[in-house]
Amino acid sequence: LILEEAGLKIKAIKALSLNKEYCRKDALDLNELFVLSDHLFNRRNKPSKPILELIDQIEVDLDLEIDLLDTLFSSSAPSVVHSRICTQGRKCAYYDLCFQEEEKEPNDSILFLSTSQNKLEAYERGVTQIKELDPSLLEGFPLQYAQYMASKMNRTFIDGLALQTWLSKIEYPISYLDFEWDTFPIPPYQNMHPFDVLCFQYSLHIERKNGTLGHVDFFGTGDCRKDFIESLIENVPKEGTILVYNMDGAEKLRLIQLSEQFPEYEKDLMAICERMIDLSKPFEQGIYYDSRMRGHYSLKNLLPVFRADYTYEDLDIQNGMSAVYAYRNYEKSSASEQADIQHAIRVYCMMDTYAEYVIFHGLQHQLEQYQKQIMKSED
Structure with a gap:
């Protein structure tokens, strides 16, 4: 134009x-x-x-647009208007700036109601807590119901039967597994497509039936895919449950991709996939909800709910993006810096699998307490 x-x-x-x-x-x-x-x-x-x-087909009056820009830069800051557009598709780049008040909100604030189309309008009307919202305005998602009941009862919501059913599927030895990877728009190695990922790290905690907990991990650079696969196949127990957090969009997808790149390992990798169970499901499906989660159920949000003495805040690397950034700087760093980077990434990934261990046993403990309360109320 x-x-x-x-x-x-x-x-x-x-x-x-x-x-x-x-x-x-x-x-x-x-x-x-x-x-x-x-x-x-x-x-x-x-x-x-x-x-x-x-x-x-685009009709734009450029002169009018220029005049609007002049008005914008010459006036005071515009008023903040919250709407569904703020999080449509993904969060707006200015979300944290516009929603600073969330830090001051109670744990059961209406702003934390999951997948709600009505929460912002309700908030503007003065509704502050989820329990104050007209239940007819809930869209009917299980997680929403769990949030509403946790707010209304002022305690953790547990669907006891559903949680018991889910826990009954877990078999020892339990493998707690987590990957770290980087994404490459232009494929750097053979059999890779645009935007394929390269797994450079895994952490694996293994819990035996007698309660012992062991740990092994892998860290690689360059085209480490084959070494990654062989190490994983060697170290993951051949039986028992493999607990992974949000596996369908992450670890399971990575293994399927690796099996396509290295078909000679497809049988072993698919065998690992078949024993995976997603630890995020009890939270995603509203089977368990604590208002301290504040509408989120990432490992970092859940860990302090079950163990307040463990936190990512004490780590040199505190999230996955920081781990990727550190990894990208690994090869151009000095030997001493590389040692520090590798240690920080391995500790971060190890924290993820230990968090899975803590959360799993936290769910077991919460179910036991819930069942005791039910039995006590029936007496």
Whole structure:
């Protein structure tokens, strides 16, 4: 639009994008890696409408837009308006700035109600706690119900029968497993596609039936995929449950990807996948909810609920993105710095699997307490 306003006629517009179907062989083939097209692509990776046609449909008064910008920069800061757009798809970049009041909110604040379309409007009307919300405004998700009941009863909500059923599936030895990985838009190694990931770290706590807890891990650099696979297959027990947190979008997906890149290990990797059970499900499905979770159920949110004396805040690396950033700087660091980086990443990943251990046993303890209360009330 700006070029045409300047008197330049646009005849064609093409976009350069990565070909998601491309699989790297020995060398990188740039002609196959990139796709040059005058169309946009839809979510199914199929050509949609021509870019030029879409641009021609846009009617913008540039002079008016410039005047609006002048007004914006010359006026005071705009008032904050909370809406569903703030978290639509993903959180707005300014979410933390606009929602600073969340830190001062009670644990059962209406702002923490999961997947609610009505919470912001209710908050503006003066509804502060979840229990104050008209139940008819709940969308019916199990986690919402758990949050509402925890707020109403002012205590932890437990679906005793569902939790007992879930726990009954766990078999010893229990393997607590967690991966760390980096994502590569341009595949650096053979048999990788654009945006494939490379697992460079795993932590594995193994709990035997007699209560003993052992630990083993792996850390690699460069193309460490094969070493990662072989180490994992060797160290994961051949029987028992493998507990993983949010496995379908993470560890399980990583193993499926590795089995495609190294089909000779597919049988062993799929055997590991088949014994995985997702530790996040009791929280995601509203089987267990404590208002101290404040609407979130990541490992970092859950750990202080079950063990206040353990925290990620004492670690040099406190989240996955920091671990990836440290890993990216590993090879260009000095030997002493590399030792520190490797130690920090391994400790962080080890904390994740120990947190899984703490949370699992926390659920067991909470169920026992719940069952005692039920029996006491029946006497």
